[in-house]
Amino acid sequence: MDRLPFNGDRWQSSLQWQPTDAQQQRFQQLYEAILAANRQINLTRITTSEDFWEKHLWDSLQGVAPWLSDPQAAELKVVDIGTGGGFPGLPVALVFPHWAIALMDATRKKIAALEFVCESLGIANVSFLPQRAEQVAHQPTHREAYDLALLRAVGPVNTCAEYALPLLKMEGQAILYRGQWTAEEEDGLTAILPRLGGKLLEVRSQTTPLTQGVRHNVMLTKVERTPDKFPRLPGIPAKTPLV
Ligand code: SAH
Numbered sequence: 001m002d003r004l005p006f007n008g009d010r011w012q013s014s015l016q017w018q019p020t021d022a023q024q025q026r027f028q029q030l031y032e033a034i035l036a037a038n039r040q041i042n043l044t045r046i047t048t049s050e051d052f053w054e055k056h057l058w059d060s061l062q063g064v065a066p067w068l069s070d071p072q073a074a075e076l077k078v079v080d081i082g083t084g085g086g087f088p089g090l091p092v093a094l095v096f097p098h099w100a101i102a103l104m105d106a107t108r109k110k111i112a113a114l115e116f117v118c119e120s121l122g123i124a125n126v127s128f129l130p131q132r133a134e135q136v137a138h139q140p141t142h143r144e145a146y147d148l149a150l151l152r153a154v155g156p157v158n159t160c161a162e163y164a165l166p167l168l169k170m171e172g173q174a175i176l177y178r179g180q181w182t183a184e185e186e187d188g189l190t191a192i193l194p195r196l197g198g199k200l201l202e203v204r205s206q207t208t209p210l211t212q213g214v215r216h217n218v219m220l221t222k223v224e225r226t227p228d229k230f231p232r233l234p235g236i237p238a239k240t241p242l243v
Pocket of ligand 1: 081082083084085086087088104105106107110131132133134151152153154
């Protein structure tokens with residue numbers, strides 16, 4: 001099995017943070033467990049050690065950069081919507097052991113694979129939601145229950161906003177992990193956010209350290225309660241994003 005690169009200088013110069021040796025060991029265990037699970041069910045196409053480091057570990061953690069300067073400071077309730085192979089949720093769970101992270105995905109088999117991975121690695125600060133965001137967000141135990149929602153590669157930005165905002169507490173935040181980001185997308189998003197009780201906080205940009213890819217993190221916050229009719233019925237937010 002390949003060793004993941006440590007890349008301490010790359011972490012440091014991009015995020016002003018770097019993993020401890022113990023965290024690096026956990027990353028290596030995660031890499032091996034995800035690749036093993038990937039032989040049973042398609043979780044990720046990113047499998048080389050360099051790609052895994054940059055596109056899964058580094059990328060997952062760059063989205064929560066505002067919290068890396070003091071990982072113990074907050075105890076957040078987090079939901080990773082459309083976690084797939086566990087990204088960004090699992091690297092975040094390893095670096096923020098005081099956070100409680102719900103891994104949500106519509107594909108039950110992916111969540112079952114992640115349960116096995118977390119069980120075998122003893123990752124205890126995670127829970128599992130094998131359901132669609134449109135359903136979870138109407139359940140009283142989950143609606144307005146989260147401090148932070150993370151979404152990477154789950155669809156158009158307005159679809160992501162409709163999934164995330166109902167799940168957030170007042171003043172909670174959502175981080176939408178995006179690649180390219182255009183003025184049109186930003187205008188389209190700011191036009192619909194008031195209907196969901198949301199507000200655009202900021203858009204942070206990053207360059208991936210090994211291949212110089214473009215990343216944008218769109219940070220939303222909840223300023224008013226989301227009307228009960230959102231999210232709409234399963235499938236609708238993706239098929240017909242709010243305009
Ligand atoms: N976040 C991961 C996976 C992205 S692929 C990563 O960046 O690597 C998108 C995932 O979102 C898929 O696993 C799909 O099953 C899930 N998904 C899509 N729509 C969803 C919804 N409405 N609710 C929950 N999960 C959803």
